[in-house]
Amino acid sequence: MESFDKTDKDEVSVAVPAALNQQLLQHLLRDDEQEDATFALYYPSVGENRFTALVYKLILPEEGDREVHGNVEIYPQYFKRACRLAAQEKAGVVLLHSHLGPGWQNMSPDDIDTEEGYSPAALTFTDLPLVGMTLGTDGTWSARVWERQAAGYERKWAATVRVVGQQLHMSYADHLRPLPKLRNIYKRTATVWGPDNHRSLTRLRVGIVGLGSVGSMVAEALARMGMERFVLIDFDEVQEHNLDRLMGATVHDLGQPKAEVAARQIRHAATAQQVEIAVVPHGITEEAGYRAALDCDVLFSCVDRPWPRHVLNHIAYNHLIPVVDGGINVRFDEHKQFEGAEWQLQTVGPDRPCLQCLKAYDSADVATEQAGMLDDPSYLAGLPNTHRFKRNENIFPFSMNLASLEVLQFVEMVTGIAGNYYLGTQRYDYNHGFIRVHDNRTCLPDCEFTKGIALGDSVYPAPIGFDHSATDARKRQHIS
Structure with a gap:
């Protein structure tokens, strides 16, 4: 497996099989209108100008792994388990969580602190950067890759997240793939x-x-x-x-x-x-x-x-x-x-x-x-x-x-x-x-x-x- 502390690509993206995405929707979009989270594993897809994280396996929380109280709090043993499994499969770690609103989601200060804090350990265990994903209530995803820089870790937003099955469902970051003007x-x-x-x-x-x-x-x-x-x-x-x-x-x-x-x-x-x-x-x-x-x-x-x-x-x-x-x-x-x-x-x-x-x-x-x-x-x-x-x-x-x-x-x-x-x-x-x-x-x-x-x-x-x-x-x- 090639090691990446940076993607070294102009664009990053994330792709998810439709069947796995359906499991994510069932877990993250709760009936009690609270946020939730899970980890997953990914393999890299390295194009000429794009790095794509291919999400292939969920690591759903077990009892005692997290606490939901409007927001969600993840406990250390859960992250360690995800890193251990990723290292065994020579894969990368993905942290996914939900927000209580539709459309493409930005990050809260707590989101940034959590993902940035996980990034060094995730890279050390797996030789692949941490990927973060946020789900809106309408099924729209936002995503980013945390790259190591001289002064620490910086997020690089994904231009797209594609969910691939019989339907191709795309989520776009408008600042990276701008909305076309209707002519x-x-x-x-x-x-x-x-x-x-x-x-x-x-x-x-x-x-x-x-x-x-x-x-x-x-x-x-x-x-x-x-x-x-x-x-x-x-x-x-x-x-x-x-x-x-x-x-x-x-x-x-x-x-x-x-x-x-x-x-x-x-x-x-x-x-x-x-x-x-x-x-x-x-x-x-x-x-x-x-x-x-x-x-x-x-x-x-x-x-x-x-x-x-x-x-x-x-x-x-x-x-x-x-x-x-x-x-x-x-x-x-x-x-x-x-x-x-x-x-x-x-x-x-x-x-x-x-x-x-x-x-x-x-x-x-x-x-x-x-x-x-x-x-x-x-x-x-x-x-x-x-x-x-x-x-x-x-x-x-x-x-x-x-x-x-x-x-x-x-x-x-x-x-x-x-x-x-x-x-x-x-x-x-x-x-x-x-x-x-x-x-x-x-x-x-x-x-x-x-x-x-x-x-x-x-x-x-x-x-x-x-x-x-x-x-x-x-x-x-x-x-x-």
Whole structure:
């Protein structure tokens, strides 16, 4: 476990699985309208610019651990027990308590004294900074990380707290993620889901992994909706065969990075007053791409290979970042005549079935790609033309439909305007013109991804490494 007396990141955040958050609400929001407290454990999620505390286990108080008398008083043995358990699991300590008011909560002088007083011992026991969290009566969280400074300990406020299940519920610190000003330019869009939902949606930092046909259209849609923060992850460049499907690309863009073209299109289409775009010319399978993804609140998986999907599956559960994924399959008969097409999409994360259990990729293919076989012409030449590694045909309208459906899954997960947050696995059958919905699928009992919920890379290492395809792309682009 890496040691942190400081996060050394521009932003801090906290994430909580929805099931664990429900336990917290039941414990902290008391019927007798008194404040309460509990400890919990967290593992770190370390992105390029963000440190996130992943809360994974509660340490609820036992008899004699605290006294509730309007406020709550925590006794020393309770804190020592939390530190001991954290040290055993190589985790960090979280102190959570409630306030008797709605919305984002600041700290009282007593709150500050308590958390600052616990910070030295928590860091000494665990090599991780103390995290403090405060719950409002409406379920809104505020949070901070206590970093060691030369003169003692200082709090660093979390910009966001995300609760991740079938719904993605966000709590924002307005001074760090300011409320967007509602503008006439997207008045009709905001009217559909309401101003509060619009503010929640547009303050998210959204990552798009793969800026090909589907990814470029997702980017366009989000920009026009008013999204303010984008992370664009793709190592590939625009080639001639992309021009019939790549949103905004022209012959003048040949050889240019797809992520740069998408960034330009976002700036042209954006309805937000200000847009922040990070362009990452790496694969999600590489360290730089992986760390950039961990800065995001939501990820769109617009990739067509198994290894990137495997990495994104890991991130969705271990790092509590929901992933909206989709793929297109076009079928031909033995005479190479069009036979049919389907595209499937799903959003994965806690309380949802994962990509591997949904068979969105084959785990055996991950090892094949990691070995570089999918970039080896001699290996590919030996496969039949009908093999899945050779099926990459697509047309602009197919990609447009899939991109639209992916954005709608994202909107529903955040806003719930359809009434359920979860739209299941959707499969569009082009030949028959209808969508099959599978909302009762679950992960297999021994699924390794559901076992890793909120564990970061502390238990299951990040499945990244040397990517042959990304390396070849940088050689073509003359990038070292």
